[in-house]
Amino acid sequence: MTRSSLRVCIADLPAPVVLLDADGNIEAESDRWRRTFRILVPGAPQDVSLFELIDDPDGAWHEALQRCIDESRVLQGKQRVMHFPEAGPRWVDWEMRPVPSDDDAETVTHAVLFTTDRTSERQTDRLRQQVEARFDTLLDTIQEGALLMDSDGIFRDCNDTVPEIFGRPRSEIIGSHFGDSKWTGLRPDGTPLANTEFPFWVAYYERKPVMGEVMGIYPPDAPPRWIRVNARPLFELDEEDPYGVFICFEDITNEQLKDEALQTSRDVLSSVLTSSLDGIVVYSAVRDTRGTIVDFECVLVNPQGEKLLKISAEEMVGTKLLELLPEHADQGLFDAYVNVVRTGEPYERELRLADTEGGTTWCQVMAVKIEDGIAVTFRDISERREAAQAMSVANEKLEQRNRALRDFAYIASHDLQEPLRKISAFSNLVVEDYGDKVDDTGKHYLDRMQDAAQRMSQLISDLLVYSRITTQARPFKPVDLNQIVANVLNDLSMRIEDVEGTVEVGDLATIEADSTQMRQLLQNLIGNALKFHRPDVPPRITVDTIMVDRDTLNGGPPVATSSNTLCRLRITDNGIGFEAKYVDRIFTPFQRLHGRGSYEGTGMGLAICRRIVERHGGSIGVESVPDEGSTFTVWLPAEHSSASNDTSTAPDEHDQFTTEKILDE
Structure with a gap:
């Protein structure tokens, strides 16, 4: 095909196509080329080079044209830019084909450039990429x-x-x-x-x-x-x-x-309100235009509240307090509720609570502030009041019995002792005045009578001491146990000499106690250690104390006190001892492990000791081995609260004199 025929053909092509010579001059162009690309360069002459229409800074289009003609080969590419100086870049898919000379078919002098404008598609892709990038940025943001x-x-x-x-x-x-x-x-x-x-x-x-x-x-x-x-x-x-x-x-x-926890809490609260044995009512304050509380409106009542107030929740909720229960105002509850809302201070009182049917029930009323209202708890204390009343009656009876016991103790110390003294005195007179006229059998009877009278007198004295441990007790005061033991040893000095015994005393503690009872306790324990010694073995006794922090004890001794510091008093001897099965028996009144012929006594000494220790909120125990000795351990609180220091009856001068006289005897 000649170039002239080619020019005519190119002009009719529907695609943007141009015929270029070796220098890039446009010798023919399609109508689509003119409408797509030439229009982008207004005023361009008819005879113009492609490189006058576009910028080719990297020489890519020059190189493609040169290779196509020199190498007589077809070249093609995707979305190569054609940069028009005024209109900007256009991206095209292109194909460049060599055109031989009219004179020599083997010589290539021209090239045909076929293009497809991809600018819109590229812009669309770029826009899509920008949108996707923005979307990704949005997602990550x-x-x-x-x-x-x-x-x-x-x-x-x-x-x-x-x-x-x-x-x-x-x-x-x-x-x-x-x-x-x-x-x-x-x-x-x-x-x-x-x-x-x-x-x-x-x-x-x-x-x-x-x-x-x-x-x-x-x-x-x-x-x-x-x-x-x-x-x-x-x-x-x-x-x-x-x-x-x-x-x-x-x-x-x-x-x-x-939300689930809140719902669970609500369910638990509802369950508590429903199952509570206390009546619970929640009121909101009703105020006038000046903000003054003029009434309370019920917003909630539980089943027990309905029962105590004799009214259903449907009737009570939304109703004013003074309309429903005006008696509560008469009982001072309305004013108390107002004060709770105003000050925030809780209110508590015991009274006969009026209900809607005109009845009353003994209740403990407790009110606390909740926002602009109150929650009121009514606890039925009828049984407690009845129990308290019954206890008051029982206490009165007990006090009467205690008075009778004190009267008996007084009689025992005076009236009962007097006949015994006369028996003893007259038997002595018989022995002195008529001893030579009485045969040996008569003298034996008189000796037994005197011994029985003496034992009876001692037994009465021991019972008197036992009964007065609580009824005639003294207040707890600081007591130096060193001084108490010194007085006891002075009282027992003759007995210690008789049995050739020794008593070793450590540095003893000072505790809050009844000094008279501490003297009785130590005199009984040391006296027993001297009494129950082995034949031909001089008694050796040790007395010591240590102070112990209660928290350091595993389980601790049975001490009925809140004191954090305890005193451990220990009396150890080398006496006859006894078997472990008798541990509980020896602290029981009138219990003896030996006959009166072996050892003197009434069997009350250790019972008195335990009563004294228990009165002090302590405990006493013993460990013993036959023919080796015994160790008595006494736990006592180092100090007492004011409540435990109370005594039922303070000793008068007569009681004090009698107790000290018995101890001296």
């Missing part, structure tokens, strides 16, 4: 989880928050189907949620947004996470079916757990 699902229910993209909430790596999410078994959902009430009911699939199926739906979803091997979901279907222009769904959700697990 928002704190909520963002997820893109296509029309097939497959997750195509997500931000970094989604793996954190779902507890799965991104690779397990992207490409998975919402109906896969890994996606297990929950309704807000905790029941299973079918995958087809997931909010984002509902949005796709119903073709409309789903907003604010709450659902739970299980991460692998973890408790469910709760999310609030917004799902919006995505549509192409003029399309009725969405091509996907954009899902945005926030993690509300903590909020959901708080």
Whole structure:
């Protein structure tokens, strides 16, 4: 084909095509070329070079033209830029074909450039890339989880928050189907949620947004996470079916757990109110225009409150206090309630509470402020009041018996002792005045009579001491046990000499106690150690104390006191001892392990010791081995509270004199 024929053909082509010589001059062009590219250079002459229309800073188009002609080969490319100085860049798909000379078919002098304008497509792609970049930036910026699902229910993209909430790596999410078994959902009430009911699939199926739906979803091997979901279907222009769904959700697990905890708390509170044995009523304050409380309106009452006030909750809730129970104002409760709201100070009182039927019940009324109102608790104390009244009567009877016991003790110390003294005195006179006239049998009878009278007198004295341990006790005061033991040893000095015994005393403590009873306690324990010694073995006795912190004791001794510091008093001897089976028996009144012929006494000494120790809130115990000796351990509180220091009856001068006289005897 000659170039002239080629020019005619190019002019009729529907695509942008030009015929170029070796210098790039345009020798022919299609109408589409003129309308697509030449129009971008207004005023360009008819005979113009391609390189006058476009800039070719990198020489790419020059090189392509030169290679096409020199190498006689077809060249092509995708989206190469043609930069028009005034109109800007245009991107084209191109193909350049060599054209031989009219005179010599083997010589190439021209080239035909075929182009397809791809500028719009490139701009569209670039815009799409920009939109996608902005979308990705948006996904990464928002704190909520963002997820893109296509029309097939497959997750195509997500931000970094989604793996954190779902507890799965991104690779397990992207490409998975919402109906896969890994996606297990929950309704807000905790029941299973079918995958087809997931909010984002509902949005796709119903073709409309789903907003604010709450659902739970299980991460692998973890408790469910709760999310609030917004799902919006995505549509192409003029399309009725969405091509996907954009899902945005926030993690509300903590909020959901708080709501569940709050609901649980409400359920527990409701259960407590329902099952409470106390009546509970909540009132809100009713104020006038000046803000003064003029009444209270009931907002809640529990079943026990209904029972005590003899009215149903339906009748009481919403009703004014003064309309329903005007008697409460007469009892001073209304003014007390007002004061509770005004000051915030709780109120408590015991009274006969009036009900709606005109009856009354002994109640303990307690009121506390709640916002602009009060919560009132009514506790039925009728049984307690009756018990207190019965206890008061019993205490009065007990006091009467105590008085009778004190009277008996007085009689025992005086009236009963007097006949014994006369028996002893007259028997002595018989022996002195008529001894030579009485035979040996008569003298034996007189000796036994005198011995019996003496033992009876001692027994009465011991009973008197035993009874007065609590009835005629002295207040607890600081007592130096060193001084007490010194006095006891002075009293027992003759007995110690008689048995050739030794008593070693350590540095003893000072405690709060009844000094007279401490003297009695130590005199009995040391006296017993001297009495029950082995024949031909001089008694050796040690007395010591240590102060012990109660918290350091494992379980601690049975001490009925709140004192944190305890005194351990220990008396050890090398006497005859006894078997362990008699430990409890020896502290019982009138119990003896030996006959009167072996050892003197009435069997009251250790009983008195235990009574004294118990009165001081302490305990006494013993460890003993036959023929080796015994160790008595006494635990006493180092100090006493004011309540435990109270005595039922303070000793008068007569009682004090009698007790000291008995101890001296």
